[in-house]
Each structure stands twice: as C-alpha cells, then as structure tokens.
Amino acid sequence: MRTRFGPLRLIVLLIALFLVFPALFLIPLSLSSGTTFEFPPKGWSLRWYENLVTDPGWLDAIVVSLKVALGATVLAVIIGTCATFALFRFSPRVRALGTTALISPLVIPNILIALAMYTTFLRMDLAGTLTGLILANTCLAIPYVIIAVSTRLHGYKKSLTSAALSLGATPFATFRSVTFPLILPGVMAGALFAFVVAFDELVIALLLQGRDTKTLSVKMFSSVIEVTDPTISAASTVLVVVVSVVILTIQLGWISGSRRRTTSKGAVGA
Amino acid sequence: MASITAPRLLAARSARRRGVLSGRWGAVLLILPAVAAFCFLFVYPMVGVVTESVTLPEAGIGNYVSLFSDGYTVRIMVRTFWVALMVAVAAIVLAFPYAYLMTICGPKWAAVLMTVVLIPFWSNATAKNFGLLVLFQRDGIVDQFMSFFGVHYPLVGTTPGVMIAMVQVMLPFAVLPLYARLGQINRRLLDAAQGLGATRTKSFWRIYVPLSMPGVAASFTLVFILALGFYITPAMLGSPQESLIAQLIMARLEVILDFGGAAAIGVVLLVATLGILGLSQLMSSRLAAGRGRAATGESVKSIGGGL
C-alpha cells in the first residue's frame, strides 16, 4: 500500500518544500553583517536583532502593532461572541443569512476595504490615528471570531442548558458554569485569529498610517520599498520563528494528547 | 431519602422574571454591536466608495469613462485578471494532491503535512513576501541557481515572478478549505464502486473527483478573489510597469490623490468580486443538486454501466 502512493508522496514532498522554502532563508539572512539583502551573506552579525529592539523606529512600530492587535482583538471578541450567541437563537434560515452577512468582509479583497475605510476615516478625522487602525482591524477580525465561536456552538448540545436549569441553576449561573466554559476554546481560537490578522495586516495599515501610527508590517514594507533596512530580516525571522514554535507546540501537544485519550477510554466496562 | 437543609427553591408566587438577555429580544440586543460595526465600518464606507466614484472630482461618470479609455487601466485590469486566474489554477493544481494525500495518509503524517501548511498560513504576509524577494532578487539564490543552466532571468520585477510568489503565498489558503471538504467525502463509496467492478483509477476519476468539485470550486474562488485584490506581492516583487489593480488603486490614492478615480477602479474590482462570488454560488448549487443523486446512486450506477 505504501509504495503505491510513491509518485504522489514525491509530488507532495516537493510541494511541501515549496511551502516552507522562503522561510528557511530568512534565518541566515538575518544573521548577515551586510547592509543589503544579498544572499548568501558575506559576514555574520547579530546587529540587526540589536537594531530591532533598540532603534526607536522599530520599537515604536512593534508597540503600535501590539496596541492595534490587542485593541482589535478585545473588541472583536466581545462583539463577535455576543453576535454568535444571538445568531444561534434565530431560526436556521435567519441564522444562515445573518452569518453570511456578518462574515462578508472576509471575501472582499483587503484593498477595497482599505480604500473604503481610508476615504471614510479621512472625512471623520480618524485617518492616521490609533483608534482608526483599531476600528478598521476590528471590522476585519469580527468574522474570524464569529466563525470560531460558531463552530464551537454547533457542537454544543442544548440539553446541557436544559439540564443545568432543571438542576436549579439560574440562566446566568448556567451560562457561567456550563455554556461559557464549553465554548471558551472557540472564543480563544477566535481571539488568536483576530490578534494575528490585526497584527500582520498591511494594506489598511499603509493607508491609515500616521506619523506616530506605523505598524510593524508597514515599517517592514517601507524598509523594502523606500529605505533598504536589513532589520526587516531580523523582524521577519522573529515573526516566523514565533509562529513556528507555537504551531509546533500545539501540534505536538495535540498528537500526544489524542494518544493519551484513546488509551484511557478502553479501561472501563459497562 | 434523608432530607437536606437546602433552601426550597419552589417560589410559586415569584413572577417569571427572565434576564434581559434571554429570548428573542435579548438576541437582538446581543447582535446589535456587530450589526452596528458591520454597517458603520463596512457597509457605510463601501457605499461611500461607490458614491465617490461618481461625485469626485465632479458629479458624473467621468471617472469610469476615463479609466476605460485611458488605455493603461484596462490593460492593468486584464493583466490582473489573467494573473489571478493562473495563480488560482496553479494553486488548485498543487493543493489537490497535497490535500488528497492528507486524507489518506495516517494521522501522524497528516499532522506533519498540516504543520507544514499552518506555519506559512499563520506567518506574517510581509515577512513571507520579503523572504520571496530575497530568493528572487537579482543575484539571489534562484538567479544563481538558474545561471548554472545558462539562464539569466531574475524573477524579481517580472510578472511570472509575481505569479510564482503569489502561488506560494496563497497555497495554504487553497489547501486548508480543500482538505476540510475532501475529508468529508465518504471513501466507502470508492469501495462500493470497486465492489461493482471498477478499477481504482476509474473509481477515483468517476466518483471521487466529481464529489470533490464543490470543494475545488470553493477553494478556487477564494484564491481567485484574493489574488485579484492582492497588493503586497506585486508591490514588493513586481515592477511599476507591470502593475496590478491593487497597486493602481494605491497609486491613485497616495500619489495622485485622485480619490474619485481610485474609487471607480475599486468599484470595478468590487463588481468583479461579487460577480465571481455569484457565479461560484450558482455553480455550487447546481453541483449540489446533482450531488444528491450523484453521491450515492448515479455515480456508482454509471460506473457499473460504463464497465
């Protein structure tokens, strides 16, 4: 059976390489001592990492990105979670319609949303402000929260709520002790999605940037287009490495967790 | 059973007081902020764009007239369309075997393949494009590699380079939804077909592929739309002479400050996007209607009849 899929496995291996290829070169490049993006590097140095954490331009960019991402995440999680609960109370038809509508920003190209928000925010004096950035990214992030929480709510059995009520829990206590803990993983997933989307977003941030409101992505972009600044290689490497570590941890934890769960189940009788 | 000293909860005379958040009207309250955000942060700005396209710098369809007649805008739009189309096709061609293998290899390998997809999926787009830029630059790794074969064609600044880079960036967006849909296909149907006498290859092509079409169509639509409006890759790796629509809009906004013109181009892009979405919905509902029969009876019957 294994050898049967030989050619398929080979093709997939090549595709997998294609997927990770570019990221691999970031690490050695970030350790280059040169001031251009030449590869292979002629010398080695940690100066770009140093620069990343000492240069005020880069530091401010990191701080702005964090603020925008945090602000947008908090807002999107609250608004999105409430909306998802509401959607599940309506009839399936209304729910489908409402969900599609609220998720629609996902299928519209970012450039359009950026264009729309830029011209609107200009008129409202929000362009170039932190608030504007946070609001714009909230709009982008809400669909992700709705999807993540919806997925969790789909698997939630209504009988759990009935059971809790029948056992004497007030509707609020039911929410607190039963419903919320069970949908929390969905809320967390939505929060994570929202954070990453807001942190990494470029096009809207480019248009809505101000003197003091440059996000990290914008700073990285301009260090390629405008002034060549190899610090971007250090920044890129950090971002990719952090993501890789987190994902690897989750995936490995998930694999060993599922192995643990399957062995414990067999031990009980009827 | 021994009695317990818990307070009796039966308060027969208590009026039925339900929380302010329960019931239908509570639901409306809960969804209000999202609806407000949707209207003010999405619908209102979008409507604003459409309005501006016909009011700035002066009222009328002047912006549209000029963009269709100035020669280069239409060229850029056509170029963007073809680039997006080819990127989407290439992405699907690569995503399908990848997602398919994920459904048939064991859970451990599926997790590995998933990790390989998730890492670029979650990575910062600007960082990824930077990495591609480094690869594709003049005298970069790819250029040096190709020089061995006597080809000196740095991919940076070229449309093919932009296309390859976009495929690399979009591939996770093609793989993930496709994998989700492929995973839902009932593989017992293939067993059934083989039980009726079909070969492995035949049952794959006659049963599996048709069943995978809705997933393929959905992934294709997603990548196509993303590629149409994509900015980062063409901006970083392309050349201004071979711009795509997003770059055009940006230039109009930031450089020329022609809001009306930018809005008009934006509207064209919006219409194209909605059109593609509508088309894809139509196709998927037609496919789904046929699928009800095809999933079980007809595909398997046609296998039997075609042997």
Place this chain on the structure above:
Amino acid sequence: MSTETSAMGTLTLRQLEKRYNADEAPAVDSIDLTIEPGQFMTFLGPSGSGKTTTLNMVAGFLEPSGGSIMLDGRDLVSVPPHRRNFGMVFQDYALFPHMTVFDNVAFPLRQRGVPKKEIRRLVEDIISRFALEPLLYRKPDQLSGGQQQRVALARAVVFSPDILLLDEPLGALDRKLRQALQTEVRRLHRELGLTFVFVTHDQDEAMFLSDRIAVFNKGRIERVGAPAELYDDPGTLFVAGFLGEANVFAGEVVDASTYEWKGERLRHRESALPEDAVLIVRPEGIRLVESIDAVGDANSVAATVLDVARLGGGATRVDLRFIDGGVGAATLPAMTAVRVRPGDEVRAVWDIDAQAFVTPDVTPVGSRDADTADAELAHAV
C-alpha cells in the same frame, strides 16, 4: 426507606394546550391529567404524539398556549424551570463534559448553596447507592453509556426533587443494557418513593415500569390506566394496536349477545356496546384447530396460515390471513406441539373472556409533528 411525603405533591394538568400555528392542529390538545404523589406515570405514544412536548411544559422549558399546570394547587406556569425543583433525565444524558462525575452530581447542591461537607456526604451517598464509586473523578467521556445514564439519574435525584421527569432516558442503549437499567429505574422508584414521569415510545418498557400509563395520540391522551387495565381493555383501536398487538375484526353488533363478522357469528357478554364497536383478540389468546368441530363453545373464525416462526423465549408465532384479506397472528405458548404449516386452512379459536371491544379512531388528521417542534424551547443557549 422513609419518604418525604410533605416534599411531594399532586401534579395536575388541566386543559393543557400547546399550539404553534393558529391554522395547524395543536401539538398538545387539551390534556387533563392528575398524577398522584409517588406514582410512576408513563407518557406513552409514537413520535409526534405530544408526550415530550407535555413533559417539556411540565419541566418549564415550553410555555403552554393554554391551560394550567399545578402542583398541590399552586400554579406552576409562572415559575421558571430553575425554580421548579424537578429532577430531569435526558435521552442524551446531558452530563456536563467539562466536569467530573463528582462535580456533575454536586452541581444541583452547589446551586442551592448547600455547605461543602453536606455536599460531599450526599454525593458519596448517592454514588454508592448507584455503585459508581470508582468513577467518581472520571469525566463523562470516559464512561460507558450505561454508566453515564446512572450518573445522570444520580444527579437528578441527589437534591430530593419533588418529581423526577425522564425523557426517553433509555433510548440510546442497546437491548440488554436497556433492560438492566429498566430494572434499576424500577428499583429506584421503589426506594425513593418519588413521583416519576417517564416518557417513552416503547410499550414493553411502559408496561414493565409503570403504575399508570397515559397513552398519547396526536396531541391527546386517549386513555389513562394501569398497564394491565389498558392491555386487557384498551378502549380504542389505537391503544389496542400500540400497547401490544391485536387481531382486529370490524363487524356489526347484532344483539346483546351476538356480534357478526363476515358471516361468522361471535358471542359476547358486553352489556352496552356502541354501534361502531370493533372486536379485538390478542395473539396469545388465539389457538389453532383444524376443523370447526373441535371449536366447541368458544368463538372462532376461518384463517389461512401464512408463516410459522419460533420466537426467542420458546413461543411460536403463526401469521394468519383471514377471509377479509386482513392479517393477524397467533402466539402459541412454549412447549406446545405446533402442527400447522404455511398454507394450511385452520380455525382461529379464542375464549369469550380473551376478547375485548374497542372504538375505532376518531382523532383528527394533520397534526403537526409535536416532538420536533421542541427545538424551539423557551430558553436559549
């Protein structure tokens, strides 16, 4: 076991109605029922008959469109479900997956502010009663179906509710497990002395467990009575067919002692028979003989044997076709010599005491499927 009769009361449903659409038939159509303290009452009926809807109204998850629900004369409709002090067991167990068995069972006690020590004592007490001690700190997904249902039962009774409501709790279990748990439920009822209201579509289960059965059909209660009563004297054709099987002979009342069906004259001893009365005989009341000479004083009709099959338990089932084309069956007891074969012409014989008369169905058509409408429960997630 001593029972807290002061903690229980009489549950009265009067003209209880649930209507979803003004132009459709109601899901529950004017139900009147009294359930005495300590009784095991079963709501029995096919899906869509309104039994689960009625239970949900008693629990407080659905608001009635009309009528009243009263506990010892106090109105219950205005009381929200979390204040009704009823225990409830669900078909999917509804154990909280993120809590251990201990926390699940302790949940109602914690909601009532019972002190920690007391909670521990009560939980351990009820757990040992159900023999679930080794599972105390497991999570529900580590338990089998039978174990989960017992934990659900424990959780529903630990706080001494007034009434225990059970919504098809054994539906998800396989046959042997189901029978084992039926015995446990019966034992639990004896020990606790609580009022049990049990919903099921399984008539064997209803017969085995109940003190009284309310047979639901299309939103109405057709008959209420003790199991044996309902079995021997079903009253309507629906109950006769739902609670057990029946051979049906729809003929005419000739006079005070004769009933005629397709030329056969059958004797009866009923004092006052309505005009449209239908004669029924249970399969176990029928025996088969070769010719009319061997019949004697009993009633009999001609029949053709369709099929003969041994049943689990030793009895033999003989499928019969009667002269009107209708089919029926005879169940011959175990250890009897069975000498008939498919195709044989026989006479189906029964004693006068084995027959009963019922009225044909008069219930309206086009009722809404009541049970699926329970998706619209009054509370939400």
